[in-house]
Amino acid sequence: MNLNGLNSAQRDAVLSIDGPILVVAGAGSGKTRVLTHRIAHLIEAYDIFPSSIMAITFTNKAATEMKNRIEQLVGPVTHQMWVGTFHSMCVRILRRDGHHIGYASDFVIYDTTDQKALLKNCFKALGLDEKKTPIQSFQYKISGCKNDMMSADAYETNFHKDPRERDFIKLYKLYQEKLKSNQALDFDDLLIKTIELFKAYPEVLAYYQNKFRYVHVDEYQDTNKAQYTLIRQLSAKHKNLFVVGDGDQSIYKWRGADIRNIQDFEKDYQGAKIIKLEQNYRSSQNILDLANSVIKHNPGRRDKTLWTEADAGEKIRYYQAYDEKDEARFIVNQIRKEVREGNFDQSDFAILYRTNAQSRALEDALNIEGLPYKVVGGLKFYERKEIKDVLAYFKLMVNPFDDVSFRRVINEPKRSIGDKTIEKLQDYATEHGLSLLRACANIDAVQGITGKTALAIRDFYNIVNGLAVRLDAATSGEIFDALIEQSEIIASYERERTDEADGRIDNIYELKTVIEEFEKRQDSPGLRDFLAETTLRSDQDSIEEAEQSILLMTLHASKGLEFPVVFLVGLEQNLFPSFRAMDDETELEEERRLCYVGITRAESLLFITHAKNRNHYGRFEPRMPSVFLSEMNQSLLETMGEKSLGNTLKESPSGTKPLKHNPYFNPVQSSYAAPEKSSSSDAFAPGDKVMHKVFGSGMIIAIDTSSKVLTIVFDAHGIKKLDPSIAPIKKL
DNA sequence: ACAGTCAATATTTTT
DNA sequence: TATTGACTGT
Ligand SMILES: Nc1ncnc2c1ncn2[C@@H]1O[C@H](COP(=O)(O)OP(=O)(O)OP(=O)(O)O)[C@@H](O)[C@H]1O
Numbered sequence: 001m002n003l004n005g006l007n008s009a010q011r012d013a014v015l016s017i018d019g020p021i022l023v024v025a026g027a028g029s030g031k032t033r034v035l036t037h038r039i040a041h042l043i044e045a046y047d048i049f050p051s052s053i054m055a056i057t058f059t060n061k062a063a064t065e066m067k068n069r070i071e072q073l074v075g076p077v078t079h080q081m082w083v084g085t086f087h088s089m090c091v092r093i094l095r096r097d098g099h100h101i102g103y104a105s106d107f108v109i110y111d112t113t114d115q116k117a118l119l120k121n122c123f124k125a126l127g128l129d130e131k132k133t134p135i136q137s138f139q140y141k142i143s144g145c146k147n148d149m150m151s152a153d154a155y156e157t158n159f160h161k162d163p164r165e166r167d168f169i170k171l172y173k174l175y176q177e178k179l180k181s182n183q184a185l186d187f188d189d190l191l192i193k194t195i196e197l198f199k200a201y202p203e204v205l206a207y208y209q210n211k212f213r214y215v216h217v218d219e220y221q222d223t224n225k226a227q228y229t230l231i232r233q234l235s236a237k238h239k240n241l242f243v244v245g246d247g248d249q250s251i252y253k254w255r256g257a258d259i260r261n262i263q264d265f266e267k268d269y270q271g272a273k274i275i276k277l278e279q280n281y282r283s284s285q286n287i288l289d290l291a292n293s294v295i296k297h298n299p300g301r302r303d304k305t306l307w308t309e310a311d312a313g314e315k316i317r318y319y320q321a322y323d324e325k326d327e328a329r330f331i332v333n334q335i336r337k338e339v340r341e342g343n344f345d346q347s348d349f350a351i352l353y354r355t356n357a358q359s360r361a362l363e364d365a366l367n368i369e370g371l372p373y374k375v376v377g378g379l380k381f382y383e384r385k386e387i388k389d390v391l392a393y394f395k396l397m398v399n400p401f402d403d404v405s406f407r408r409v410i411n412e413p414k415r416s417i418g419d420k421t422i423e424k425l426q427d428y429a430t431e432h433g434l435s436l437l438r439a440c441a442n443i444d445a446v447q448g449i450t451g452k453t454a455l456a457i458r459d460f461y462n463i464v465n466g467l468a469v470r471l472d473a474a475t476s477g478e479i480f481d482a483l484i485e486q487s488e489i490i491a492s493y494e495r496e497r498t499d500e501a502d503g504r505i506d507n508i509y510e511l512k513t514v515i516e517e518f519e520k521r522q523d524s525p526g527l528r529d530f531l532a533e534t535t536l537r538s539d540q541d542s543i544e545e546a547e548q549s550i551l552l553m554t555l556h557a558s559k560g561l562e563f564p565v566v567f568l569v570g571l572e573q574n575l576f577p578s579f580r581a582m583d584d585e586t587e588l589e590e591e592r593r594l595c596y597v598g599i600t601r602a603e604s605l606l607f608i609t610h611a612k613n614r615n616h617y618g619r620f621e622p623r624m625p626s627v628f629l630s631e632m633n634q635s636l637l638e639t640m641g642e643k644s645l646g647n648t649l650k651e652s653p654s655g656t657k658p659l660k661h662n663p664y665f666n667p668v669q670s671s672y673a674a675p676e677k678s679s680s681s682d683a684f685a686p687g688d689k690v691m692h693k694v695f696g697s698g699m700i701i702a703i704d705t706s707s708k709v710l711t712i713v714f715d716a717h718g719i720k721k722l723d724p725s726i727a728p729i730k731k732l
Numbered sequence: 733a734c735a736g737t738c739a740a741t742a743t744t745t746t747t
Numbered sequence: 748t749a750t751t752g753a754c755t756g757t
Contacts, residue, residue, distance in 0.1 A: 112746085188747090190747090255747075356743085357744090357748090536747065538747065555745080578745080619748095734756105736755085736756090738753090742750085
């Protein structure tokens with residue numbers, strides 16, 4: 001294999017074969033490329049069977065891409081290889097071996113919506129009050145427990161003395177019981193149950209340990225405790241573990257990711273080889289410098305070198321918009337300008353934001369100009385109501401124990417079956433140890449359900465059961481058609497005669513196409529696998545390679561991707577960083593890493609924008625510029641829009657200073673909420689509006705505690721750092 | 733049982 | 748803003 005496409009550090013990594021190996025390096029240094037080459041090299045130079053290689057990626061899209069790249073290097077070898085996300089690997093393992101721990105191979109996966117529905121049933125069964133304790137808080141808590149590998153029993157052992165935990169313990173336990181009896185697993189359970197399986201059945205673990213001589217993990221910095229454990233289990237025998245990552249890009253702490261996994265790799269794995277990559281192949285020097293000027297404000301990180309052969313490149317273009325509409329309009333204009341001048345293609349642009357809600361204004365502006373765009377993420381196709389309904393029918397056919405799906409569709413479309421009827425059915429089912437669907441078979445024996453209602457239930461049962469029987473013989477398309485016809489799902493939407501209903505009908509037909517394509521694509525077609533795949537789809541998976549559109553996505557969704565031109569938008573306090581992170585240092589650090597990730601997605605051109613006002617819940621609110629702006633090296637920024645004076649500013653203060661010395665972060669001192677409060681005193685505070693003799697009006701966004709230098713965003717002259725004892729500034 | 737209306741109420745990020 | 752829950756009348 002040709003290793004010429006690699007620099008010497010990369011080659012060193014690729015040529016490292018045995019033992020634990022960690023590649024740590026900054027963004028765009030070719031970590032993923034190294035991983036890919038290493039696998040190709042194992043096969044070509046060492047004749048390792050593809051079937052003994054496992055590679056874990058962060059998204060399914062990354063998995064597909066990796067397979068393609070490997071095949072480009074060494075031919076069609078990936079068929080027997082296990083390349084996928086943690087979740088899809090676990091599904092595969094549990095389908096095969098889950099029966100040991102009581103899961104048949106037809107188990108279903110619950111997404112967050114299903115999870116919530118199940119929790120709601122548990123709430124009712126336990127008589128808990130949704131108003132006192134929102135379901136969602138328990139949902140997060142259960143997920144948090146699982147990420148930290150705290151089972152319901154373990155939680156009880158630890159906290160049973162605390163009366164405040166009693167409800168939660170009961171709920172957690174019941175929830176797990178119901179998952180089991182429904183033959184369902186939630187996202188976190190896929191990992192947890194696999195670990196449990198391996199613990200309880202060493203011979204099963206041994207099978208996988210022997211099979212996978214070489215284990216690889218991309219984006220290792222965002223693994224959680226469960227994932228860490230799984231990897232440890234799998235690699236324990238051969239100890240050939242190859243992981244790559246970048247601590248500065250860890251952005252999923254809120255989902256249980258533990259940055260220590262990558263930090264402690266050397267300690268955890270005896271004799272680990274650590275390889276650092278320092279050359280960046282993605283971005284211009286200016287972009288790298290800007291990224292570095294931000295991330296260096298995170299304390300306690302090891303400084304990484306990152307250099308590029310590329311030129312300094314264009315300056316970072318900074319624009320302060322009046323509101324989110326103006327921000328969107330600016331972006332659209334810039335895109336049109338760059339395309340018109342022939343600098344870039346429409347597909348070269350990505351707009352990255354902190355929250356999904358921000359896509360709205362951007363979409364409006366793009367629509368006005370008729371520019372093609374694609375929103376990645378947000379409400380997913382498979383999360384739409386009508387799609388989930390159809391899928392719930394399928395789940396129920398595949399797995400008759402799935403009470404959550406049953407409840408979802410028993411009255412969808414309307415069959416005059418309400419809460420009361422379901423309650424009676426549930427009572428009967430519980431009493432006889434049956435699932436709801438099975439209980440329907442004995443509907444005559446159920447107390448209190450008669451006449452029309454009993455008939456409707458029988459009809460429903462016959463539809464689902466009749467189709468379930470045909471599952472093996474018929475194609476998915478045939479099942480689909482039969483379901484649509486018998487259940488009258490589409491017919492009932494047609495009767496509504498609204499645009500919304502028409503849209504839903506289109507989506508359902510679209511789903512049919514997707515299912516049929518899936519069936520063609522797979523060697524072992526099956527609705528079961530289709531259902532799992534749709535549930536485990538990641539946002540990025542919907543990005544097509546040949547996409548001719550401007551891409552819009554959250555910063556999280558942009559992880560691992562790269563674009564010639566990036567717009568990083570909405571750099572405002574309480575938005576980015578998010579308001580929930582404002583009073584917590586570690587959360588703020590994670591936001592800063594997110595900012596670092598966003599900046600480093602850009603190859604040659606980077607725009608940074610924020611708005612002075614923004615509609616939020618329909619309220620027009622004044623916004624304050626993000627603290628991250630004040631952390632950026634101002635000399636790299638070029639202010640767009642109004643005429644700009646030469647930039648004669650000092651370097652940004654170094655990041656070695658702890659954050660708490662920045663008064664902005666002390667909510668007590670922050671006058672953002674009440675800017676007038678401090679107006680009587682002479683002291684400047686963040687949020688104060690000021691007037692400068694030359695630069696005009698602006699707002700203070702940060703104050704350096706030791707030097708008293710102010711960072712001010714001027715309305716017409718960009719961001720400046722000025723010493724108030726020298727500069728002609730007065731408060732307004 | 734259900735459709736319609738009104739009010740409250742929430743928004744980070746996602747496999 | 749847009750969704751969701753509670754309530755009301757049929
Ligand atoms: N030796 C090399 N020669 C030419 N191009 C390279 C080389 N190494 C990496 N690249 C290119 O640099 C870009 C970034 O590589 P890659 O995505 O593997 O980096 P990464 O470290 O995984 O980035 P991130 O941490 O941001 O996910 C890719 O376009 C890749 O093709």
